[in-house]
Amino acid sequence: MDGVPRVPKQRSAEESATLRFGVLGPVRAWREEEPLATGSPQQRALLAALLLREGRTATASELIDALWGDEPPPRALAAVRTYASRLRKVLSAGVLVSESGGYAVRLPGARSLDLAAAQELAAEAEKAKNSGDLCRARQLLNEALALWDGEPLANIPGPYAETQRTRLEEWRLQLLESRLDMDLEQGCHAEAVSELTALTAAHPLRERLRELLMLALYRSGRQAEALAVYADTRRLLADELGVDPRPGLKELQQRILQADPNLAEPSAPAPEPSATPVRPAQLPATVPDFTGRSAFVAELSEVLASAEGRVMAVSALAGIGGVGKTTLAVHVAHQARSAFPDGQLYVDLQGAGPRAAEPETVLGSFLRALGTADSAIPDSLEERAALYRSVLDGRRVLVLLDNAKDAAQVRPLLPGTEGCAALVTSRVRMVDLAGAHLVDLDVMSPDEALALFTRIVGEERVVSEREAALDVVAACGFLPLAIRIAASRLAARRTWTVSVLAAKLADKRRRLDELQAGDLAVKATFELGYGQLEPAQARAFRLLGLAEGPDISLAASAAVLDLPVGETEDLLESLVDTSLLESAAPGRYRYHDLVRLYARACAERDEQPPSEQEAAFSRLLDFYLATAAGVYAIERPGDRLVDHLEAVSHPGMVFENRHQAQDWLYAEAICLLACVRQSTAPHHLRRAVDLLWAAVDLTESGTNSREYVATGVSIRAAARTAGDQRAEARALVTVANGHHLTGRFELANVEATEALSLADAAGDPLPQCWASNMLGIIALYQGHFEEGEKHLTRAIDSFRSCGDRPGEASALCNLSRIRLAMGHTTSAVSLAQQGTDMYDDMGHALKGANGRYALGLALTQCGQYKHAAERLEEALSVFRDSRMRLWEGMTLFRLAELDLAAGRPAQAASNAETALTLLRGIGGDWRRGNVLTVLGRALSGIGQSGRARVCWQEALEIFEALKAVEAEEVRALLASRAIV
Numbered sequence: 001m002d003g004v005p006r007v008p009k010q011r012s013a014e015e016s017a018t019l020r021f022g023v024l025g026p027v028r029a030w031r032e033e034e035p036l037a038t039g040s041p042q043q044r045a046l047l048a049a050l051l052l053r054e055g056r057t058a059t060a061s062e063l064i065d066a067l068w069g070d071e072p073p074p075r076a077l078a079a080v081r082t083y084a085s086r087l088r089k090v091l092s093a094g095v096l097v098s099e100s101g102g103y104a105v106r107l108p109g110a111r112s113l114d115l116a117a118a119q120e121l122a123a124e125a126e127k128a129k130n131s132g133d134l135c136r137a138r139q140l141l142n143e144a145l146a147l148w149d150g151e152p153l154a155n156i157p158g159p160y161a162e163t164q165r166t167r168l169e170e171w172r173l174q175l176l177e178s179r180l181d182m183d184l185e186q187g188c189h190a191e192a193v194s195e196l197t198a199l200t201a202a203h204p205l206r207e208r209l210r211e212l213l214m215l216a217l218y219r220s221g222r223q224a225e226a227l228a229v230y231a232d233t234r235r236l237l238a239d240e241l242g243v244d245p246r247p248g249l250k251e252l253q254q255r256i257l258q259a260d261p262n263l264a265e266p267s268a269p270a271p272e273p274s275a276t277p278v279r280p281a282q283l284p285a286t287v288p289d290f291t292g293r294s295a296f297v298a299e300l301s302e303v304l305a306s307a308e309g310r311v312m313a314v315s316a317l318a319g320i321g322g323v324g325k326t327t328l329a330v331h332v333a334h335q336a337r338s339a340f341p342d343g344q345l346y347v348d349l350q351g352a353g354p355r356a357a358e359p360e361t362v363l364g365s366f367l368r369a370l371g372t373a374d375s376a377i378p379d380s381l382e383e384r385a386a387l388y389r390s391v392l393d394g395r396r397v398l399v400l401l402d403n404a405k406d407a408a409q410v411r412p413l414l415p416g417t418e419g420c421a422a423l424v425t426s427r428v429r430m431v432d433l434a435g436a437h438l439v440d441l442d443v444m445s446p447d448e449a450l451a452l453f454t455r456i457v458g459e460e461r462v463v464s465e466r467e468a469a470l471d472v473v474a475a476c477g478f479l480p481l482a483i484r485i486a487a488s489r490l491a492a493r494r495t496w497t498v499s500v501l502a503a504k505l506a507d508k509r510r511r512l513d514e515l516q517a518g519d520l521a522v523k524a525t526f527e528l529g530y531g532q533l534e535p536a537q538a539r540a541f542r543l544l545g546l547a548e549g550p551d552i553s554l555a556a557s558a559a560v561l562d563l564p565v566g567e568t569e570d571l572l573e574s575l576v577d578t579s580l581l582e583s584a585a586p587g588r589y590r591y592h593d594l595v596r597l598y599a600r601a602c603a604e605r606d607e608q609p610p611s612e613q614e615a616a617f618s619r620l621l622d623f624y625l626a627t628a629a630g631v632y633a634i635e636r637p638g639d640r641l642v643d644h645l646e647a648v649s650h651p652g653m654v655f656e657n658r659h660q661a662q663d664w665l666y667a668e669a670i671c672l673l674a675c676v677r678q679s680t681a682p683h684h685l686r687r688a689v690d691l692l693w694a695a696v697d698l699t700e701s702g703t704n705s706r707e708y709v710a711t712g713v714s715i716r717a718a719a720r721t722a723g724d725q726r727a728e729a730r731a732l733v734t735v736a737n738g739h740h741l742t743g744r745f746e747l748a749n750v751e752a753t754e755a756l757s758l759a760d761a762a763g764d765p766l767p768q769c770w771a772s773n774m775l776g777i778i779a780l781y782q783g784h785f786e787e788g789e790k791h792l793t794r795a796i797d798s799f800r801s802c803g804d805r806p807g808e809a810s811a812l813c814n815l816s817r818i819r820l821a822m823g824h825t826t827s828a829v830s831l832a833q834q835g836t837d838m839y840d841d842m843g844h845a846l847k848g849a850n851g852r853y854a855l856g857l858a859l860t861q862c863g864q865y866k867h868a869a870e871r872l873e874e875a876l877s878v879f880r881d882s883r884m885r886l887w888e889g890m891t892l893f894r895l896a897e898l899d900l901a902a903g904r905p906a907q908a909a910s911n912a913e914t915a916l917t918l919l920r921g922i923g924g925d926w927r928r929g930n931v932l933t934v935l936g937r938a939l940s941g942i943g944q945s946g947r948a949r950v951c952w953q954e955a956l957e958i959f960e961a962l963k964a965v966e967a968e969e970v971r972a973l974l975a976s977r978a979i980v
Contacts, residue, residue: 019095020113025151027047039090041155049158049160059100060077084098118144125138135186152164152165152172153168187387191376196216197942201944207245211249224953232943281343330400333400337398340398342396344399349410356409359409395420397420452483456491461490468502526580530580533575540572543560544557545597545600546613547620550674551590555587555653559620560619624691631695632697635882689719689727690730692715699738699741732771736748736749741922765798770807772811773791773792776815777814780817811835812831812834816858836851836855850887893930900937905938908938929955933966933969935951936973
């Protein structure tokens with residue numbers, strides 16, 4: 001950058017190899033990690049002047065000018081010599097040298113000065129950017145910017161230091177702008193808004209920052225705010241400088257007004273920053289003995305090799321399973337990998353099963369695989385699809401969509417950009433998939449079938465029994481999967497001949513008519529492999545198919561089979577070898593959807609006694625409940641819920657720490673919720689409801705919150721049908737909690753009221769306690785303070801009678817918030833402190849964060865901003881560590897409120913923006929409306945009044961739709977154009 005001092009690599013000084021210097025902040029020196037005394041401000045000014053001379057000698061007169069300018073003291077030269085002498089004693093020999101009547105600093109290494117390191121990183125970033133590697137460029141710029149430690153040359157006197165300080169700050173801003181520009185190019189616009197809001201407040205006349213803010217807002221779907229930024233900027237420039245915005249800003253405004261499609265998406269998007277670009281390689285392993293299909297391989301490979309946004313579909317005739325769609329697609333995809341250097345994505349869309357994969361879920365997975373941060377992934381299908389296409393633009397990625405249900409499921413998952421391709425397998429012909437290259441895949445020809453059989457079994461065993469081998473493949477209906485199963489069994493049994501296998505198939509498994517009759521062919525195909533299993537393998541195959549989840553863990557499998565983990569793993573791996581089970585990931589297994597249906601049919605037909613099916617599923621439910629209860633207990637020590645859960649007969653997993661427990665819960669979320677939905681039989685209901693309650697973190701974290709609430713609704717309906725008031729009351733508590741956390745307070749109030757009534761009738765204390773607690777906090781949100789006080793007083797008494805101290809602490813903290821809303825600040829602080837102390841006494845980190853949250857609110861209202869900020873920051877740290885995105889966002893919102901009260905509107909705007917990003921898709925409209933209100937106040941406080949009005953207008957629309965009392969406050973803000 002122009003005007004920025006350059007510090008090139010200099011010759012090494014061996015004796016001072018451990019010295020480091022800093023000028024991007026206070027002027028400092030270290031020997032290894034030990035700080036060195038650099039003396040008075042004037043002495044540090046001399047050191048700074050020498051460090052910034054690029055290793056050149058500075059004359060005495062130049063140093064005097066640098067330190068004092070036009071008014072040096074009478075003994076300036078003597079002072080310079082004294083400072084140099086003192087520095088020489090502190091530094092290693094040969095670092096500060098005298099020559100030609102002046103002085104110079106010989107740096108011990110290229111990066112021993114923070115400025116030199118920053119310059120080198122910036123240069124590397126520029127190279128990476130020019131080569132198109134924005135991920136690397138962003139990382140390097142972030143490393144460079146991290147070297148700043150406050151104001152450059154802080155507290156250093158003299159005109160030279162002042163000039164350099166200005167130049168270094170200008171360079172820092174240029175680096176920031178460059179990095180932010182790349183943020184937007186990579187689709188990180190939502191995250192950039194918060195930083196840009198703070199920067200425009202600190203540098204209101206810097207138009208480039210305003211331009212970037214407009215673009216970030218527009219790409220975040222906030223067009224009105226983007227235009228308001230332009231109006232604010234034009235007004236500010238006219239008032240301060242008497243000028244109009246520069247042409248670039250005007251042009252951007254016009255493009256936004258015209259909804260320029262080229263503006264909506266990054267021109268060169270890429271994944272989130274990482275050490276190296278994210279290149280997904282998700283293709284399943286290709287089979288080493290792939291045989292035949294040469295015409296199809298050539299046809300598809302040719303189309304893929306010239307992919308220009310093309311879509312390929314492989315369809316099986318009449319929906320026959322086992323015909324080899326996936327095997328062919330995976331083989332072709334592997335052959336084409338070199339044509340798609342930016343990666344390959346894969347997903348099983350489960351189109352033949354009862355619960356086909358949702359496109360929005362798949363898009364979320366793909367975006368993460370491509371490096372997009374969770375916080376940057378939008379909520380709706382349309383937004384995810386748009387971001388997905390943006391991320392793929394300019395890249396060459398192959399997408400393998402396996403087992404698709406129909407064209408509607410596939411369309412949002414298609415890249416739609418030049419250079420990318422999608423390879424789709426399905427049981428149906430996708431004639432309605434526009435632009436698709438259709439391939440109808442039938443069974444193998446006899447020659448191909450025999451070749452596949454021979455490659456697996458070995459030519460030596462087949463060549464002498466060719467006729468018997470032809471009988472085998474014919475009995476398999478020439479279906480590749482059936483052939484592979486039969487051949488694998490023969491290959492594993494060296495004492496068998498091909499004739500023995502042919503005889504077995506002829507005697508017991510010959511169902512040639514069925515093999516030629518659609519889905520019946522699939523059943524006959526699987527029957528071939530199942531009939532060859534050992535008894536223990538067959539039992540495992542049957543029972544594991546009872547679980548509804550997309551896959552199953554090794555530990556859960558051991559519970560289903562009632563076997564040790566080691567023995568279970570051996571069995572499952574042997575089933576993988578037979579192709580009847582797939583290894584989804586280390587320690588996780590899954591069935592092909594049709595194989596699962598067959599496994600269940602086998603269980604109904606063969607499991608003896610029949611009650612073993614029920615016992616196996618019951619063990620799985622016990623395993624999930626026991627493990628989830630363990631997670632709950634680790635997160636909430638002392639909480640009595642675990643003492644009121646249904647008893648289990650099968651143990652769960654044990655975790656060493658809360659992070660392991662959290663990892664398990666989030667990894668098992670989909671399978672756990674599927675187990676609850678499956679547990680509608682009367683004798684399962686109570687355990688299923690308790691499992692849902694114990695897994696409450698799934699909704700409080702914002703992860704799987706929709707699925708959690710939907711599961712609660714379904715299990716509540718089953719409990720009502722069964723007439724089980726206890727189960728229904730508990731299910732209602734989970735549903736009410738879900739509605740409360742998503743801002744649907746009316747629904748939450750109805751459900752919690754009914755839960756309380758049913759719990760009273762059933763004599764179940766836990767729902768009584770928690771329903772009262774929830775009704776109290778809902779009353780707070782609805783402005784019914786006296787009613788809320790009554791509910792929370794009852795909750796406190798109920799928790800105390802149960803000996804549930806964490807529950808009591810929760811109700812105390814909620815009562816604190818009621819008292820705060822009623823203006824009783826002293827009581828509010830006391831109650832919140834009492835609840836927090838109780839949590840701390842129990843070592844309750846997560847709920848202790850909720851206590852600190854309540855305490856921070858009360859202290860803010862009392863004007864104790866420093867202590868309030870400390871409590872809220874402590875809560876924020878725990879919520880982040882616990883992956884509680886909802887509460888992380890709400891704590892940042894409360895910090896924004898505190899910043900406003902303390903007169904820090906720029907910081908308030910930054911915190912509110914970050915909260916808004918975190919709360920996308922969770923927390924509900926009411927919470928969003930509150931954040932927008934505070935954001936508007938903060939923006940008004942930093943002079944962005946136009947943008948503030950846009951925020952308030954959106955908040956008003958939310959509150960009016962909800963008929964919320966907050967609408968009146970927002971109307972007043974809009975009417976008065978309030979300035980904080």
